[in-house]
Amino acid sequence: xxxxxxxxxxxxxxxxxxxxxxxxxxxxxxxxxxxxxxxxxxxxxxxxxxxxxxxxxxxxxxxxxxxxxxxxxxxxxxxxxxxxxxxxxxxxxxxxxxxxxxxxxxxxxxxxxxxxxxxxxxxxxxxxxxxxxxxxxxxxxxxxxxxxxxxxxxxxxxxxxxxxxxxxxxxxxxxxxxxxxxxxxxxxxxxxxxxxxxxxxxxxxxxxxxxxxxxxxxxxxxxxxxxxxxxxxxxxxxxxxxxxxxxxxxxxxxxxxxxxxxxxxxxxxxxxxxxxxxxxxxxxxxxxxxxxxxxxxxxxxxxxxxxxxxxxxxxxxxxxxxxxxxxxxxxxxxxxxxxxxxxxxxxxxxxxxxxxxxxxxxxxxxxxxxxxxxxxxxxxxxxxxxxxxxxxxxxxxxxxxxxxxxxxxxxxxxxxxxxxxxxxxxxxxxxxxxxxxxxxxxxxxxxxxxxxxxxxxxxxxxxxxxxxxxxxxxxxxxxxxxxxxxxxxxxxxxxxxxxxxxxxxxxxxxxxxxxxxxxxxxxxxxxxxxxxxxxxxxxxxxxxxxxxxxxxxxxxxxxxxxxxxxxxxxxxxxxxxxxxxxxxxxxxxxxxxxxxxxxxxxxxxxxxxxxxxxxxxx
Amino acid sequence: xxxxxxxxxxxxxxxxxxxxxxxxxxxxxxxxxxxxxxxxxxxxxxxxxxxxxxxxxxxxxxxxxxxxxxxxxxxxxxxxxxxxxxxxxxxxxxxxxxxxxxxxxxxxxxxxxxxxxxxxxxxxxxxxxxxxxxxxxxxxxxxxxxxxxxxxxxxxxxxxxxxxxxxxxxxxxxxxxxxxxxxxxxxxxxxxxxxxxxxxxxxxxxxxxxxxxxxxxxxxxxxxxxxxxxxxxxxxxxxxxxxxxxxxxxxxxxxxxxxxxxxxxxxxxxxxxxxxxxxxxxxxxxxxxxxxxxxxxxxxxxxxx
Numbered sequence: 060x061x062x063x064x065x066x067x068x069x070x071x072x073x074x075x076x077x078x079x080x081x082x083x084x085x086x087x088x089x090x091x092x093x094x095x096x097x098x099x100x101x102x103x104x105x106x107x108x109x110x111x112x113x114x115x116x117x118x119x120x121x122x123x124x125x126x127x128x129x130x131x132x133x134x135x136x137x138x139x140x141x142x143x144x145x146x147x148x149x150x151x152x153x154x155x156x157x158x159x160x161x162x163x164x165x166x167x168x169x170x171x172x173x174x175x176x177x178x179x180x181x182x183x184x185x186x187x188x189x190x191x192x193x194x195x196x197x198x199x200x201x202x203x204x205x206x207x208x209x210x211x212x213x214x215x216x217x218x219x220x221x222x223x224x225x226x227x228x229x230x231x232x233x234x235x236x237x238x239x240x241x242x243x244x245x246x247x248x249x250x251x252x253x254x255x256x257x258x259x260x261x262x263x264x265x266x267x268x269x270x271x272x273x274x275x276x277x278x279x280x281x282x283x284x285x286x287x288x289x290x291x292x293x294x295x296x297x298x299x300x301x302x303x304x305x306x307x308x309x310x311x312x313x314x315x316x317x318x319x320x321x322x323x324x325x326x327x328x329x330x331x332x333x334x335x336x337x338x339x340x341x342x343x344x345x346x347x348x349x350x351x352x353x354x355x356x357x358x359x360x361x362x363x364x365x366x367x368x369x370x371x372x373x374x375x376x377x378x379x380x381x382x383x384x385x386x387x388x389x390x391x392x393x394x395x396x397x398x399x400x401x402x403x404x405x406x407x408x409x410x411x412x413x414x415x416x417x418x419x420x421x422x423x424x425x426x427x428x429x430x431x432x433x434x435x436x437x438x439x440x441x442x443x444x445x446x447x448x449x450x451x452x453x454x455x456x457x458x459x460x461x462x463x464x465x466x467x468x469x470x471x472x473x474x475x476x477x478x479x480x481x482x483x484x485x486x487x488x489x490x491x492x493x494x495x496x497x498x499x500x501x502x503x504x505x506x507x508x509x510x511x512x513x514x515x516x517x518x519x520x521x522x523x524x525x526x527x528x529x530x531x532x533x534x535x536x537x538x539x540x541x542x543x544x545x546x547x548x549x550x551x552x553x554x555x556x557x558x559x560x561x562x563x564x565x566x567x568x569x570x571x572x573x574x575x576x577x578x579x580x581x582x583x584x585x586x587x588x589x590x591x592x593x594x595x596x597x598x599x600x601x602x603x604x605x606x607x608x609x610x611x612x613x614x615x616x617x618x619x620x621x622x623x624x625x626x627x628x629x630x631x632x633x634x635x636x637x638x639x640x641x642x643x644x645x646x647x648x649x650x651x652x653x654x655x656x657x658x659x660x661x662x663x664x665x666x667x668x669x670x671x672x673x674x675x676x677x
Numbered sequence: 678x679x680x681x682x683x684x685x686x687x688x689x690x691x692x693x694x695x696x697x698x699x700x701x702x703x704x705x706x707x708x709x710x711x712x713x714x715x716x717x718x719x720x721x722x723x724x725x726x727x728x729x730x731x732x733x734x735x736x737x738x739x740x741x742x743x744x745x746x747x748x749x750x751x752x753x754x755x756x757x758x759x760x761x762x763x764x765x766x767x768x769x770x771x772x773x774x775x776x777x778x779x780x781x782x783x784x785x786x787x788x789x790x791x792x793x794x795x796x797x798x799x800x801x802x803x804x805x806x807x808x809x810x811x812x813x814x815x816x817x818x819x820x821x822x823x824x825x826x827x828x829x830x831x832x833x834x835x836x837x838x839x840x841x842x843x844x845x846x847x848x849x850x851x852x853x854x855x856x857x858x859x860x861x862x863x864x865x866x867x868x869x870x871x872x873x874x875x876x877x878x879x880x881x882x883x884x885x886x887x888x889x890x891x892x893x894x895x896x897x898x899x900x901x902x903x904x905x906x907x908x909x910x911x912x913x914x915x916x917x918x919x920x921x922x923x924x925x926x927x928x929x930x931x932x933x934x935x936x937x938x939x940x941x942x943x944x945x946x947x948x949x950x951x952x953x954x955x956x957x958x959x960x961x962x963x964x965x966x967x968x969x970x971x972x973x974x975x976x977x978x979x980x981x982x
Contacts, residue, residue, distance in 0.1 A: 092982065258981035268977065274967040277774050300973060303773060303955045303962060307766070308799040315763040315796075319739070319770025322757060323778070323963040327770070345760050435978050442974035446967050455734070497963065498737045498755035498771065498778055506703075506749050506756035509742075517705055518750055518758065 065095075065251050068117040069132035069198070072140030075103065075110050079136065081216065082191040083114045086198065087259050089212045090118045091432045094253020098572075099430035100126040102647070103369050111139055120251050122432075124396055124572020125425070128652045131246070132201065134194050135161050145170075153243070155197050157190045173197060173243050180234040184227075192228050196235025203249035206236050258435040262426035263288025263330075265397040265433075266356055269404025270328045271300050272442045275354075277320035277327035279305040279313050281335055284368045285424045286358035289330040310335035314342030314355070321346075321353045322507065324451065324497035326408055330356035333375045334365060336382070343417050344383030349507040350485065350495070350536070352411035352418070352449075354404070359423040361646045370646030371424030373568065373619040376596065376628060379419050386533075388540045390418035391596040393568025397431040399594070405444035410546060412449040414539045415495055421596070423619070425569045425648040450494040455501035463494050483514040487531055491538030540598070547595050549603035554578055554589030562588045562658055563611035565604075565637065567596070567625045570617055570649060577654035586658060596628065605633040615639040615661055617654055640668045695730050698723040703751040714891030715745050715812050717865030719752065722781070722810065724868075725875035726754075736779045739768040741788040744819045745812035745891065748783040762793030765800040768807050775963040776806070776950045779879065786813040790826040790846050801855035801884050803949045808878045811848065812865070812891035815900045822896030829932075832899055848888040849929035849941055853922055858944040859885035860925070862937065864909050865892070866902055874940065883948050890938070905936070912939030919943040 069086070071079050083099065090097050095118045104110040115126040133148055135141040135156040141164055148154055150169030158174035166172070175197060181189045192213075199209045213228045260268070267289045270278060278297070280290040290306070297304040303320075307313045313329045320327040331339065336357045346353045359375045361367035379391050390410055394400035400422060407418040452463055462480065465488045484505040486493040493514075496503035506512075510520035511529055519528050553575070554560065562581075564574050571592040578588045591607045593599075608614055614637035616626040621644040630636060641657035643649055653671035660669050701723035709715050726736065736754035740746035742761035749756025755778075759767045764782045772780040789797055789811045800807065816834065817823040823836035827848070831840040852860045859881040863871040871889065878885035890909070892901050917939065918924060925941040950956050959965060 088982070256982060258978060260981050264981075271969060271977075272974075274969075276962040276965065277770065279770070296977065298954055299976070300969060301955060301959075301962075301965065303953065305773070308795050311763065312766040312796050312799070315760065315766035316770035318759075319757070319767035319772075320774040320962075321770075322767070323771050323775040323961075325774045325962050327774070341760055342763070345763075349757070349759075433981075435982060438978055438981070439971075439974055442969060442977070443971075497775075499735060499775055499963070501732075501734045504733050504753065504755055506758060508749075508756075508758035509760050510758060515704065516756075518747070 063119040063121040065120045065248060066117070066127065067119070067131050067248075068115055068127050068129060069134065070113060070115045070130050070144065071134045071136065072111065072113045072144055073136030074139070075112055077136045078188045078191055079112050079114050081188070082195050083116060085195060085209075085212045085216050086116060087430060088215070089204070089208050090116070091257040091259050092208075093250065094255050094257055095120065095251070095432070096122045096253070096257065097259065097430065097432040098123040098125055100425075100648070101428060111143070113140070113144070120253060124431070125576065125648065125650060128650050132198070134198070136190060137161065153201055153246070155194055171243070173201070173239070175235065175238065180238055181231050184231070189231055192231045193235035196232035197239040197243070200236050200239035201243060201245050203245050206233065209236070256435070257432040258438060259430055259432055260397055261288055261428060261430050262397040262400050262422055263358070263428065264292050265401035266330065266404060266420065266422065266427070267292035268438075268442070269401045270354075271296070271302060272401070272444055273405035273408040274326050274446050275302060275328045276325040277303050277317065278329065279307050279316050279327070280329050280331065281307055281310050281313050283332045283335045285360055285428050286330040286332050286335070286356065288427060289356060289358075310338035311342065314339035314353075315345070317353050318342060318346050318349070318351050321351045322349070322497065323499070324453070328354045328356070330358060332358050332360050333362050333378060336375070336378065340382045343389065344385055344387060345509045346417040347383070347387040347389060347536070348509050348511075350415035350493070351507070352408070352415055354407055354411060354418045354420065356420045356422060358427040359421065361644070367646045369424070371619060371648050372644060372646070373423060373570070374624065374644075375421065376624040379421060380596070380628065387536065388416060389597060390416070391421060392419070393421040393594055393596060394426065395568060395571035395592055395594055397426060397429065398433055398437070400426060401438070401441055403594075405446070409445065409447045412447060412451065413492070415449065415492065416539070421568060423569050450492055452494050452496040452500065452503060455503065457501060465492070465494050481515065484516045485512065485514045485532065485535065487514050487535050491535045491541075543598040544600060547598055547600070549600040550591055550593045550595070552589050552591050552607055555587050557589070557607070557610040560587050560589040560612065562586060562613040562615060562662065563591060563607060564588055564615050564617055564654070564658070565591045565593070565607070565629070566617045567593045570619060573649045573651055574617055574654060576651040577658070580651055580655045581658055584655065584659065586662065588658065593625075593629075599632045601632040604629060605635055608633065608635045608637065613638050613662065615641060615658060617641045617649070617657075619643050619649065638667065641671075642668065643671050645673050696727050696732070698727045701726050701733065701753045703749070703753050705750040707751045708747065709744060710895050712894040713744070714814060714865035714889075714893070715748070717868055717871065718745070718810060718812050718889055718891055719748065721865075721868050721871040721875055722752065724872045725879060728872070729876055729879055731779055731879070735777070736781065737768075737771055738781045738783060739764045739771065740782065741784045741793060742819070743785040743788045743817075745783060745785040746788055762788050762791070763796065764788065765793060765796040765807070765809065769800055769803070769805045772805055772807055773950060773953070773962070775961040776956060777961050780807050781879075782807055782809045784811060785818070786811060786815065786827040786848075787817050787825045790848055790851075794826070797851070798855045801852050801857035801886070804856060804858055804883045804946055806882055806884070806948045806950060808875070808881075808885045809887070810875070811886065811888050813848065813888050814891050814893035814897055816893050816897040818893045818896050829899065834896075847929060848886065850926045852886045853926055853929075853942050856946070857886050858883035858946050859940070860942040861885070861887045861940045862929070863887050863889040864905060864938050865889055866905070867909070867938070870911065870938065877940065881943070883944070883946065908934060908936040909938050910935050912937050912941065917941070
């Protein structure tokens with residue numbers, strides 16, 4: 060990505076219940092329809108009315124993955140927003156506000172105030188939301204958009220409510236537009252137009268759609284911020300997509316119901332946040348022991364415990380690594396962006412089916428509740444991925460001798476499976492993968508169990524006379540994962556080469572976009588940097604990561620938690636240390652300048668850990 | 678889609694060979710103590726399945742953890758021996774994904790009413806078409822004798838050496854209040870009666886609970902066969918109206934010289950599968966062909982623009 064020619068951010072602030080989402084949505088859609096790239100971040104509180112909400116929408120002619128460092132336009136729906144955020148506004152920025160209810164406070168030189176006399180412009184309409192629509196009209200003028208764009212967007216937004224509502228909104232927006240035309244100068248840079256119209260989605264939408272694309276037929280969940288968006292997408296679209304969606308009594312029920320569904324051969328998925336995942340934990344191990352593939356999504360929020368329900372953190376990595384008692388393998392992947400999350404879901408399902416084990420997708424507020432622009436053609440392609448169910452038996456057998464290859468024991472001891480026509484659910488095969496039959500098929504009746512069991516599924520948990528059986532089964536399950544790394548692409552260094560880079564920034568998952576942008580800013584500061592983003596936690600390409608660390612001149616790990624969870628994991632897998640750390644754990648995601656400042660400080664060599672100062676940007 | 682008829686038809690397609698009780702014997706012999714009530718329940722289920730012409734491969738038996746939860750290994754059908762307390766959650770997922778299966782959940786009072794209590798409430802409320810056999814011995818047996826959610830006040834166990842001070846749960850009234858549509862109580866020593874109850878439960882469309890007195894001869898000296906034998910009376914002998922939930926609750930609360938067994942309540946509320954539009958047409962979810970159409974994906978994408 061070259062540096063953008065056009066990079067513009069606007070923010071809308073107000074209280075919950077003032078209807079920030081609707082103008083935000085209308086603006087976002089009008090931008091992506093022009094082909095502009097977008098990222099929107101909504102900083103909100105766990106509150107239904109009141110509190111403070113601050114929605115930042117950043118648009119560019121290049122892909123954007125975070126809300127950036129600066130604001131060009133601020134829309135104050137209440138006094139609180141003016142008081143909190145005016146200090147963020149610099150030369151050439153515009154501040155729009157309802158002059159009937161909001162007083163401007165002291166701004167730095169060069170900030171242009173754009174008062175809207177709402178009562179006058181709306182003929183004293185009693186609807187409290189009217190200021191939002193007037194503001195849309197003002198915004199469209201300031202950005203140099205055609206009024207028709209807004210009129211179309213309003214029609215689309217309100218057509219369900221009837222022509223009268225559409226007409227009222229268009230008329231009020233027009234009043235705002237005309238008022239702005241008469242009183243305010245538009246921004247000097249006109250809004251550009253991209254190559255083709257784009258689409259918008261949140262990371263949670265992308266995760267849900269990834270599930271639908273992967274052919275999930277059973278989705279269940281218990282509502283928990285910030286994962287609830289996945290449930291909402293599923294609930295809304297399930298019927299036409301042929302997916303059963305259940306809201307279950309608790310996350311324990313969710314996980315076990317998902318496993319029960321998967322046992323019959325459907326692909327099943329569930330999503331939660333760390334606290335809910337804690338309740339699912341025992342079932343994660345059950346999925347591994349019974350060898351029933353299920354995909355669990357954990358959208359991280361700031362913890363521990365109930366923590367900060369609407370704020371972000373990369374704080375659950377070790378929870379995922381250690382979830383559930385015993386010694387077993389699970390996939391763990393932390394996607395980089397909404398697009399990446401979408402493509403990752405079918406990939407994880409194919410792997411879980413192949414190896415008959417659980418998989419965990421680790422998201423967070425930045426990805427899941429962020430709104431991203433996306434290429435509709437790529438989404439269309441992604442909706443029809445390769446679906447590989449692995450060694451799943453789907454036809455019954457009436458001839459007892461007719462067994463698929465591998466469903467019999469290859470164990471030479473002959474202690475079990477001596478009857479050659481017996482189906483062994485957990486056949487001790489060379490690669491550890493045993494053909495999986497599902498209930499309902501004739502000729503494959505068997506028991507699966509969460510207790511240790513022999514190849515035929517019969518419990519051996521109470522047998523002390525057969526430690527060799529236990530060893531055999533442990534090794535069978537473990538053998539499945541012997542060559543896992545072949546299935547997963549190794550993480551790659553992005554940016555300038557190891558030789559050229561003065562500093563290599565290492566991160567995992569969702570920090571990808573913000574680090575990428577920080578590197579561009581560092582270049583302006585005269586620092587050549589590159590990035591290693593690791594998405595696959597398990598399996599972990601230790602050698603590839605070690606090579607990057609060894610070849611780098613200066614290494615810094617950037618992560619959104621206090622204790623350096625990724626760093627500690629990386630060190631355990633590679634045995635290597637790094638030179639410095641940038642960590643943030645105030646509940647808000649990184650912005651590029653946090654990392655830039657951190658790198659510059661760390662390169663001075665006086666400190667080895669940098670924590671960005673809290674700012675009321677959001 | 679009553680269980681009995683579909684399965685019989687399937688059998689008639691094959692060689693009209695109806696299975697016998699012994700055909701439902703599992704690979705493993707039960708490891709229960711001699712005299713354990715659970716034997717009676719296992720025998721009764723095997724006979725009920727044979728009588729109804731069920732086929733092992735079309736049946737899924739799901740249990741949790743506990744003495745009685747070893748059941749699936751002793752019974753010839755597809756089986757899932759799941760986590761402690763989670764049989765109903767697992768069974769619900771399986772049934773909803775393949776509603777052509779006959780799904781039976783088995784377990785004990787600790788598994789079902791203690792650690793699994795939340796799922797018991799909600800599975801009943803959802804009226805998932807399952808048969809749930811709870812072998813209620815009023816004690817934790819596998820962990821060598823601690824108080825259970827159905828132990829009486831005053832009962833001395835290893836964890837209540839001075840006597841339990843907690844009110845026991847009443848599974849029958851709980852199930853009725855939670856919306857179960859078939860609520861019965863059995864007694865493992867009355868096999869004939871139990872077989873009939875299980876057959877009715879299997880044929881019932883909806884969540885069917887049979888709470889079965891299944892004495893623990895090793896750890897529960899309070900509620901042994903000598904306790905139950907003189908007390909159990911059959912509702913069927915008294916012409917109980919199974920549509921009357923108030924009388925059903927009153928009779929279920931009796932716990933003195935008379936303790937009722939039999940069918941307390943039978944309703945005909947539709948099941949969750951009946952109400953679920955996804956299952957209105959087409960085969961079970963588990964048998965549906967993969968992939969989404971271009972039309973479906975285009976419709977979704979259009980909404981994102």
